[in-house]
Amino acid sequence: MSKFKSLVTAVAAVGFMASTAAHAGATLDAVKKKGFVQCGVSTGLPGFSNPDEKGNWVGIDVDVCKGIAAAVLGDASKVKYVPLNAKERFTALQSGEVDVLSRNTTWTLTRDASLGLNFAGVTYYDGQGFLVSKDLGVSSAKELDGAAVCIQAGTTTELNLADYFRQNGMKYQPVVFDTSDQTVKGFEAGRCDVLTSDQSQLYALRLKLSNPSKAVILPEVISKEPLGPVVRQGDDEWFNIVKWSLFAQINAEEMGVTSANVDKMKSSNNPNIQRLLGTAGEMGKLLGLSNDWAYNIIKQVGNYGEMFERNVGQGSALKIQRGLNALWTQGGIQYAPPLR
Amino acid sequence: MQSSPQPQVKPRKTGKWWNDPKIRGIFYQVLAALAVAGFLWYITNNALTNMEKRGITTGFDFLSQPAGFGILQSLIDYTEADTYGRTFLVGLLNTVLVSVVGIFFATILGFIMGIARLSHNWLISKIATAYVEIFRNVPLLLQIFFWYFAVLQALPGARNSIEIGGSAFLSVRGLYIPRPVTEDGFGWVIAAFIAAIVLVIAYVKWDHKRQQETGQILPVFWPSVAMLIGLPLIVYWLAGSPMHWDYPELKRFNFAGGIRIIPEFMALLVALVIYTGTYIAETVRSGIEAISHGQTEAALALGLNNSQRLRLIIVPQAMRVIIPPLTNQYLNLTKNSSLATAIGYPDLVSVFAGTTLNQTGQAVEIILMTMAVYLTLSLTTSAFMNWYNKRIALVER
Numbered sequence: 045m046s047k048f049k050s051l052v053t054a055v056a057a058v059g060f061m062a063s064t065a066a067h068a069g070a071t072l073d074a075v076k077k078k079g080f081v082q083c084g085v086s087t088g089l090p091g092f093s094n095p096d097e098k099g100n101w102v103g104i105d106v107d108v109c110k111g112i113a114a115a116v117l118g119d120a121s122k123v124k125y126v127p128l129n130a131k132e133r134f135t136a137l138q139s140g141e142v143d144v145l146s147r148n149t150t151w152t153l154t155r156d157a158s159l160g161l162n163f164a165g166v167t168y169y170d171g172q173g174f175l176v177s178k179d180l181g182v183s184s185a186k187e188l189d190g191a192a193v194c195i196q197a198g199t200t201t202e203l204n205l206a207d208y209f210r211q212n213g214m215k216y217q218p219v220v221f222d223t224s225d226q227t228v229k230g231f232e233a234g235r236c237d238v239l240t241s242d243q244s245q246l247y248a249l250r251l252k253l254s255n256p257s258k259a260v261i262l263p264e265v266i267s268k269e270p271l272g273p274v275v276r277q278g279d280d281e282w283f284n285i286v287k288w289s290l291f292a293q294i295n296a297e298e299m300g301v302t303s304a305n306v307d308k309m310k311s312s313n314n315p316n317i318q319r320l321l322g323t324a325g326e327m328g329k330l331l332g333l334s335n336d337w338a339y340n341i342i343k344q345v346g347n348y349g350e351m352f353e354r355n356v357g358q359g360s361a362l363k364i365q366r367g368l369n370a371l372w373t374q375g376g377i378q379y380a381p382p383l384r
Numbered sequence: 385m386q387s388s389p390q391p392q393v394k395p396r397k398t399g400k401w402w403n404d405p406k407i408r409g410i411f412y413q414v415l416a417a418l419a420v421a422g423f424l425w426y427i428t429n430n431a432l433t434n435m436e437k438r439g440i441t442t443g444f445d446f447l448s449q450p451a452g453f454g455i456l457q458s459l460i461d462y463t464e465a466d467t468y469g470r471t472f473l474v475g476l477l478n479t480v481l482v483s484v485v486g487i488f489f490a491t492i493l494g495f496i497m498g499i500a501r502l503s504h505n506w507l508i509s510k511i512a513t514a515y516v517e518i519f520r521n522v523p524l525l526l527q528i529f530f531w532y533f534a535v536l537q538a539l540p541g542a543r544n545s546i547e548i549g550g551s552a553f554l555s556v557r558g559l560y561i562p563r564p565v566t567e568d569g570f571g572w573v574i575a576a577f578i579a580a581i582v583l584v585i586a587y588v589k590w591d592h593k594r595q596q597e598t599g600q601i602l603p604v605f606w607p608s609v610a611m612l613i614g615l616p617l618i619v620y621w622l623a624g625s626p627m628h629w630d631y632p633e634l635k636r637f638n639f640a641g642g643i644r645i646i647p648e649f650m651a652l653l654v655a656l657v658i659y660t661g662t663y664i665a666e667t668v669r670s671g672i673e674a675i676s677h678g679q680t681e682a683a684l685a686l687g688l689n690n691s692q693r694l695r696l697i698i699v700p701q702a703m704r705v706i707i708p709p710l711t712n713q714y715l716n717l718t719k720n721s722s723l724a725t726a727i728g729y730p731d732l733v734s735v736f737a738g739t740t741l742n743q744t745g746q747a748v749e750i751i752l753m754t755m756a757v758y759l760t761l762s763l764t765t766s767a768f769m770n771w772y773n774k775r776i777a778l779v780e781r
Contacts, residue, residue: 138440138745192637205454220728222728234557
């Protein structure tokens with residue numbers, strides 16, 4: 045497996061050598077030509093991107109991909125998923141193996157500025173937390189001096205953890221695995237005392253434990269982890285499409301447009317809704333899409349709130365509160381620029 | 385038959401220089417070299433241009449920037465504040481460690497099993513055969529997973545560790561053993577050990593000379609062992625035992641103190657040793673079988689006993705057959721150690737071509753450096769084995 049991974053990276057490296065420079069708009073043309081969106085997702089994280097019992101990919105990150113496919117091709121099912129671990133994800137995007145990376149990826153300056161990538165918004169505001177076994181009797185992360193900590197390789201988590209322990213004058217042993225599944229296995233076997241990751245992931249990973257009630261998530265949140273879709277730099281047209289697909293979903297929630305009432309809303313006389321659904325104005329055209337692009341997203345995938353509740357909120361096994369991810373009008377910080 | 389003396393054919397000076405085969409040869413070689421260099425220049429330049437266009441940082445500046453992540457096992461001092469360049473060293477040393485220790489044990493295991501397969505004892509030879517056939521035919525990655533997930537992760541937690549001799553502890557967190565801490569005066573013990581080595585070499589040389597002159601053989605092995613262990617021990621006692629042990633102690637989460645051998649290392653080492661051992665066993669067996677039976681009969685006729693026959697007649701000749709394929713196995717083991725990343729052993733691929741690559745995103749530079757390291761390690765091993773092979777090769781007269 046790991047040989048294969050090195051191979052992927054090496055091949056990607058060679059990819060740079062052989063390919064010629066991309067021109068703006070190349071991604072949209074390529075996607076239309078091949079008839080599907082190639083989307084990089086995780087190797088399995090409940091709520092975000094995870095195959096269900098039938099083998100279909102589901103999750104909030106998956107729905108972002110579906111939204112893009114609905115906007116561009118008019119059909120949310122026209123997505124091909126490429127499962128990537130944390131180490132492979134950026135190379136896969138850089139080398140053109142995927143059109144968009146929607147894989148619970150944290151937006152940071154280094155990634156934005158030095159990898160040749162652009163973050164196209166925030167699907168989920170997260171923060172790093174700690175999962176410990178109840179038997180340890182630990183109630184705060186400050187008591188973790190000397191603990192062995194399971195982490196996934198190649199994440200911001202790895203860096204935050206080091207910073208946090210150093211700041212608090214504590215020592216730790218990092219036990220680094222390639223996939224989040226392996227970190228759970230290591231945690232269950234007792235290889236480490238603590239499992240650290242973004243809090244949303246911890247809720248998801250706790251479900252994978254054989255006895256979830258024996259583990260608790262500590263109250264400390266030690267970092268900011270805004271997660272969102274990523275595209276290659278240098279193709280602004282595609283960057284805009286990915287950005288505005290997500291904004292359309294957030295705006296739709298704000299206007300009260302859902303997948304259930306979107307057809308009825310088409311005859312609404314609210315100019316905002318008319319612009320969103322393409323019954324007035326030429327918003328889609330400006331993006332290089334058809335004018336019913338946002339209608340397709342909402343009809344087939346739903347608005348942001350629907351997407352959230354279905355995958356990680358009350359309609360899911362994770363039951364995560366909206367919290368920071370509520371709309372700005374409801375005490376959260378999810379806010380999209382106006383569609384006009 | 386009469387043969388007329390052939391006049392010395394001199395290259396004709398009269399021909400055009402471009403008809404000279406020598407000059408033509410050089411011309412085509414230069415042409416080929418230029419084509420290869422041009423191609424390399426083209427793809428490198430193309431890669432750099434493309435990466436620059438896409439806004440990807442290139443160059444080796446990242447090596448001096450702080451890494452900011454922790455590493456589980458390091459042979460040199462390493463903290464999160466150290467540079468990416470240092471993570472390269474840490475990873476490299478971890479790779480070298482598991483390769484060297486792996487080669488050492490795989491060689492021992494392979495030789496024992498290879499010889500055991502030829503044993504006349506039915507049980508011993510069948511055990512060796514079963515070992516070779518089972519472990520040679522299961523993929524190495526699965527074996528690593530087996531040792532790590534099925535065996536080592538099934539061990540009890542740190543608080544219920546298995547105690548070995550009251551001072552070593554085995555748990556899912558690894559093996560904790562006491563660490564010797566040297567005090568003033570330990571230098572004498574080291575000096576005694578070096579002196580013992582010199583003495584052993586001198587003794588062996590003297591014994592050899594004596595054997596040439598008188599034909600008598602003195603025991604070598606046990607006196608050497610006695611000298612190597614005994615002399616330092618006596619000095620240690622005379623110097624007033626200048627050493628104490630740092631015992632591992634159970635703290636809140638883990639053991640602290642002592643030496644910690646992490647389970648990732650153990651699993652990788654066991655898997656590499658057992659897997660490579662099968663190939664070495666087969667190599668050894670084929671080497672021994674290549675020696676004609678006449679050699680054994682001749683040795684019997686001279687009255688050599690079993691162990692002498694193996695040690696003085698068979699193995700030295702078999703070595704000539706064994707060494708070249710053995711080199712291959714050493715190289716394989718070193719390269720296979722990169723599977724470490726599958727279970728999180730912090731080797732070069734896991735730390736440098738894994739975490740560092742991901743944090744900096746400079747795939748091309750890092751993969752090139754990593755490939756260069758494996759190439760260097762392999763070429764070094766190869767050069768050493770070639771030198772050894774030449775040394776023991778049959779001197780033909």
